[in-house]
Amino acid sequence: MRTLYFLLRKEFKQIFRNKALLPMIFIAPLIQLLILPLAADYEVKNINISIIDNDHSAYSRKLLKDITASGYFKAVGYGNSFQAAFRQIEQDQADLILEIPAGFEKNLVKEGAQSLFIAVNAINGSKATLGASYLRRVVEDFNAGIRLSWMPAGNDQQAVIETVSSNWYNAFLNYRFFMVPGILVTLVTMICVYMCALNIVKEKEIGTIEQINVTPVKKHLFILGKLIPFWIIGLFVFTVGLFGIGRLVYGIVPQGNLLLLYGFLSLYLVALLGIGLLISTYAETQQQAMSVAFFFMMIFMLMSGLFTSVDSMPAWAKFLANCNPVTHFIKVMRMVLLKGSGFADIQFPMLMMVGFAIFFNTWAILNYKKTV
Amino acid sequence: MKQFTSFVRKEFYHVFRDPKSLLILFGMPITLIVLFGFALTNEIKNARIVVCDYARDAASQQIISRLSVSNNFSIHQSIMSHEELESSFKSGNIQLAIVIPAHFNDDLLHLKHAQLQIIADASDPNTATTLTSYAQSVINSYQQELRSYHKSGLQIIPEIRMLYNPELKGATNFVPGVMALVLLLVCVLMTSVSIVREKELGTMEVLLVSPFNPMMVIIAKAVPYFVLSLLNLALIVLLSVGLLSMPFQGSVLLLFTVSSLFIITALSLGLLISNSTASQQTAMLISLMGMLIPTMMFTGFLFPLENMPVALQVIANAVPSKWYYSIVKSIMIKGLGFSAIWKETLILLGMTIFLLTISFKKFKTRLA
Numbered sequence: 175m176r177t178l179y180f181l182l183r184k185e186f187k188q189i190f191r192n193k194a195l196l197p198m199i200f201i202a203p204l205i206q207l208l209i210l211p212l213a214a215d216y217e218v219k220n221i222n223i224s225i226i227d228n229d230h231s232a233y234s235r236k237l238l239k240d241i242t243a244s245g246y247f248k249a250v251g252y253g254n255s256f257q258a259a260f261r262q263i264e265q266d267q268a269d270l271i272l273e274i275p276a277g278f279e280k281n282l283v284k285e286g287a288q289s290l291f292i293a294v295n296a297i298n299g300s301k302a303t304l305g306a307s308y309l310r311r312v313v314e315d316f317n318a319g320i321r322l323s324w325m326p327a328g329n330d331q332q333a334v335i336e337t338v339s340s341n342w343y344n345a346f347l348n349y350r351f352f353m354v355p356g357i358l359v360t361l362v363t364m365i366c367v368y369m370c371a372l373n374i375v376k377e378k379e380i381g382t383i384e385q386i387n388v389t390p391v392k393k394h395l396f397i398l399g400k401l402i403p404f405w406i407i408g409l410f411v412f413t414v415g416l417f418g419i420g421r422l423v424y425g426i427v428p429q430g431n432l433l434l435l436y437g438f439l440s441l442y443l444v445a446l447l448g449i450g451l452l453i454s455t456y457a458e459t460q461q462q463a464m465s466v467a468f469f470f471m472m473i474f475m476l477m478s479g480l481f482t483s484v485d486s487m488p489a490w491a492k493f494l495a496n497c498n499p500v501t502h503f504i505k506v507m508r509m510v511l512l513k514g515s516g517f518a519d520i521q522f523p524m525l526m527m528v529g530f531a532i533f534f535n536t537w538a539i540l541n542y543k544k545t546v
Numbered sequence: 547m548k549q550f551t552s553f554v555r556k557e558f559y560h561v562f563r564d565p566k567s568l569l570i571l572f573g574m575p576i577t578l579i580v581l582f583g584f585a586l587t588n589e590i591k592n593a594r595i596v597v598c599d600y601a602r603d604a605a606s607q608q609i610i611s612r613l614s615v616s617n618n619f620s621i622h623q624s625i626m627s628h629e630e631l632e633s634s635f636k637s638g639n640i641q642l643a644i645v646i647p648a649h650f651n652d653d654l655l656h657l658k659h660a661q662l663q664i665i666a667d668a669s670d671p672n673t674a675t676t677l678t679s680y681a682q683s684v685i686n687s688y689q690q691e692l693r694s695y696h697k698s699g700l701q702i703i704p705e706i707r708m709l710y711n712p713e714l715k716g717a718t719n720f721v722p723g724v725m726a727l728v729l730l731l732v733c734v735l736m737t738s739v740s741i742v743r744e745k746e747l748g749t750m751e752v753l754l755v756s757p758f759n760p761m762m763v764i765i766a767k768a769v770p771y772f773v774l775s776l777l778n779l780a781l782i783v784l785l786s787v788g789l790l791s792m793p794f795q796g797s798v799l800l801l802f803t804v805s806s807l808f809i810i811t812a813l814s815l816g817l818l819i820s821n822s823t824a825s826q827q828t829a830m831l832i833s834l835m836g837m838l839i840p841t842m843m844f845t846g847f848l849f850p851l852e853n854m855p856v857a858l859q860v861i862a863n864a865v866p867s868k869w870y871y872s873i874v875k876s877i878m879i880k881g882l883g884f885s886a887i888w889k890e891t892l893i894l895l896g897m898t899i900f901l902l903t904i905s906f907k908k909f910k911t912r913l914a
Contacts, residue, residue, distance in 0.1 A: 194823060291707070335660050339678050340663070341674055459564070465736075477586075487587070
């Protein structure tokens, strides 16, 4: 026990004496947590539309007014030629082109049908679909209005289905509520894995690990001495992020049991540190450790459901995502923080996390050799 | 010159004798392309919708069968109480609930007014809005059909054409982003670490006291990563055309020329980091913590830049990958020439000069 105490003191001294490292551990993540959620917003608004009105009739003007009044669209050009509008798409100034053909009003009334041309910049597929469907909705409403105005009076008793939609757990659809827990998890993950992996490899590279190897310090004590400081740092950064920034800045009031959340976090950190340790046992230099850690972190992050939904993945990818500890913690964070889910709801991720913790740590310890 | 080539050779040996790092250098773009091409999508699929049909009449059956048409969502019916709904939401089993009250059809036919409730799990706002608007549009179209006997011509038919990406593939948007991400991170990380490493191990001192121009030492360090990055780029382009069957519209030469500029920008950023730090750990943490997430966020391929608060849009302008992303999109997907990208290129050039000037100023031939 005394040995462990001295080892821990050594580690903490090393960490706190590194003046360049400290801000990276404690300040950078919090700044990122302050800024990044503001940037993560999928909601599509401000769609730039370029309009070509070849008709210049009362109807076409009414339609254009409806479009700009809908709030989704910003008209960036009224032109006469498709060429000029297309140029705007090429330069990313416009997302959509709406062309109203000549004779729009006349044909609509006389022939009973008239088409409209809409061209969408579809490089970003989901944005294009949304933009097109918003525009279609505006056109449909406009169309319904016209029909109504031509309908004989007295015939307007129509069945109406009223839909009442409610958004539970996040009534104002605040995207930040969704992103902050996820980003906090990624930041804690990155710090713990990198720091843990690099710390041990650094001793290898500088050669000080040999000095420890020749002492009677037991293997498990040395490893514990390396893991515990980062476990504590992880807890600390998480707490500051959750209460200091999540609660105070973004107003996320944890709905669920905090004890449950911290229990899960403690397990999660053990699993993470196991990964860091494992990387360090395979790497010879810090550069290697870093590129390996970076490679896996990148995959872990992308597959975690932080940016894109795990449910939307094909089956093989979903399986991979389930083998990723980050996925489970992000899910649990969102469930417990936002929905107030209880222990029964997170049993499966909890079990998986115990599995990860045992698996990675056992592998790492088996692979760690005290000899050179 | 002979000195320089032998230095470059030394650096290549450094790189090639570390197969683990090398593997990751090339494994990363392949993995990213596969993930972004096949696994990650912004679309909402496989969402679970539950319909609580208390009415069990013609109208409710009609609506349910219409909802089931979409393959993207799995619809199942079950009568749930409010508490049961809540616990299913909490366990994450369902994402949307549609409650159809009793006497739905009767109300619709006789009172001409019926109510329907949609409850979404808005802890994920994106899924919630998508699902709600899907359900809403199904119900609206059903309602339109009910009224169809009123239809009196006057039909506007919107003809929609999806430019550049008619199949609406996610890869078209992601691949240029992956290129920007990989090139930037690889260059910044690798150069900064390999320079700081020599500092840390003390070999830098040996190099600095040699008669060789110290600036050349640094440039020689960057050469292998420049070459490797170009290879990486070629690999990504080949994979995206071959594996993801993405079209390549523009000039390959132009893409590689501009990419070289971008790689140099990234290398000079790495140089700056290495000149400002003394330990590998710090250099890595700055390059990773400081760059990985911001690059992902501010490049614009995951989240639309125009939605961000103005202050962040200004910050995004300082991220080189944002400009490169726009260049790649213009060349690869839109097939435009240099006239369309001169502004972005100029900005990258300016950034490179700026970064190089600072790092040369900070470069010390003496160790502390």
